Every structure is written in C-alpha cells, then in structure tokens.
Amino acid sequence: MVKLCPQCGLHVHRSRAKNFREKLIRLFTRYKAYRCHECGWRGWIVDDVSRRFVDRRKQLRVILGVLTTVMLALLVIYVIRTR
Ligand SMILES: [Zn+2]
Structure with a gap:
C-alpha cells in the first residue's frame, strides 16, 4: 500500500x-x-x-524487557537500602 x-x-x-x-x-x-x-x-x-501477530510477539518482547529492567532496578534499590 x-x-x-x-x-x-x-x-x-x-x-x-x-x-x-x-x-x-x-x-x-x-x-x-x-x-x-x-x-x-x-x-x-x-x-x-500491519501484521497483528508479528506485532503481538514484538509487544511481548518489549513488555518482558521493561519488566526485567524494573525488577533489576528494584533489586538494586533493595540491596542499597538494606545495607
Ligand atoms: Zn514531501
């Protein structure tokens, strides 16, 4: 198109x-x-x-990436504060 x-x-x-x-x-x-x-x-x-199926898989990858980043950030904050 x-x-x-x-x-x-x-x-x-x-x-x-x-x-x-x-x-x-x-x-x-x-x-x-x-x-x-x-x-x-x-x-x-x-x-x-746009091919919705491909987009869904990409979305999932981004969401997982963001979640991993947030979890790591929280872990770092936790470690720093409990020292
Ligand atoms: Zn132009």
Whole structure:
C-alpha cells in the first residue's frame, strides 16, 4: 500500500525509529514513521496493513524487557537500602 506525503503528495518511505519513545509508538500504536525524500517531511501515518501477530510477539518482547529492567532496578534499590 503506497503512502503519500501530506506536504507534497509524492511517495513517502518508511523511516527508522530514532529513539526508544518512537519504538514504543511504533509497537503499541498502528502508526509508523515515514519520511519524504522529496521535501524532507517526516511524520507518523497509520499503517492499516500491519501484521497483528508479528506485532503481538514484538509487544511481548518489549513488555518482558521493561519488566526485567524494573525488577533489576528494584533489586538494586533493595540491596542499597538494606545495607
Ligand atoms: Zn514531501
């Protein structure tokens, strides 16, 4: 499915997520980052042909990663405070 630039109307290309916040947006919403090579526009467009199953597995991986980080942080705080 071809996406068009809202500024100049030409084809846009998928843009990589630049940081963690953008990765979260990409994983938990149906928005994908796009960039226009003609005018330099960059923004988010709803991707209505996203494969839900693949997205679910990615979401699970991110949730597990965040949970692991939180658990480790809590463990560190616990160790520091009980010294
Ligand atoms: Zn453009």
